[in-house]
Amino acid sequence: MANLNEIIQWCNQTLKTHEFKDYAPNGLQIEGNIEVKKILCAVTASQDAINAAIEQKADLLLVHHGYFWKGEPYPITGMRGKRIKTLIKNDISLLAYHLPLDSHPTLGNNAAIAEILDLENLEALDPTERNPIGNIGDLKTAMSPDQFKNYVSEKLGFDAIHLPAEKTQIQKIGFCTGGAQDFISKAAAMNCDAYISGEVSERTFYEAQELNVHYFACGHHATERYGVQRLGKAISEHFNIEYSYFELNNPI
Structure with a gap:
């Protein structure tokens, strides 16, 4: 078991998130259970990925493509509203890293x-x-x-x-x-x-x-299906917690 805030701090330092100007917030986007026993990694925080996190009893969903992109409407409604509601209802945190995860010299x-x-x-x-x-x-x-x-x-x-x-x-x-x-x-x-x-x-x-x-x-x-797997494995080894990867073969 690991502390959510310690995982976030380690990821932010490892990926040097403060050095990037990005199109979406890097790091914690939705806060869930403070105690993390299992991480599920996915390229995108789709509804299928969220459902897989629920099925696998993951406390943290780690993705490359999260939410709150520049230019998106502010209201949390529709498809995005459903996704966020599902995460909050199930106490699952969403952790997203975009450009820092493209750029990292070993994990990227x-x-x-x-x-x-x-x-x-x-x-x-x-x-x-x-x-x-x-x-x-x-x-x-x-x-x-x-x-x-x-x-x-x-x-x-x-x-x-x-x-x-x-x-x-x-x-x-x-x-x-x-x-x-x-x-x-x-x-x-x-x-x-x-x-x-x-x-x-x-x-x-x-x-x-x-x-x-x-x-x-x-x-x-x-x-872009490699970075989240490498980061998930690195978190797992550093904090001695379980991780898995959810693959939804998007043809685009």
Whole structure:
């Protein structure tokens, strides 16, 4: 058993949340039971994830995508109201970390992508950032665009969408998980052969051609299911409490 406030303090310090300007509050979003025996991790605080936390008797739901995003309406009604009511009724805390969990050099989503794809010579996608949100890495052996599409699809368990460029070989890869398709311009500025993110926009097709950077959309969910698992495991080991991961295979 662990104290909720001690878990929050440890997470905030580990992820350096105070150093980020984010689109939603990082840390505790809904307060439940102060004593935590079990944590359930999920990418998004959906109703299915909340129901799984109830079924598994979790005291804390740890997610990458929580609530109270910038620009959201203030009233707690409708779908979000139902979710929050369910958490409060069942005394389950909601703990969410967004950009700090993308950026962390060992626990983060981007760190996981680098390991899964076996990239080396890692550096920041944007060297001006204090805590880089995206990264660059090299394949040990260059691949053709088709070879790389098959490689990344297999490694990430997602049928990647490939928007082609003129380059015939891919070795230097820029990547930033989730909805960071517009960072393709940063990848071009850093002379990357390809850029990976989760989602894709209509404009990205033209940007890939005109910037001459192959773009691979590998799923917002698929690229961001690693950070919460790594953080959940780290909390579990530090505080000696149980954790599990809830997977809802979102195709986006």
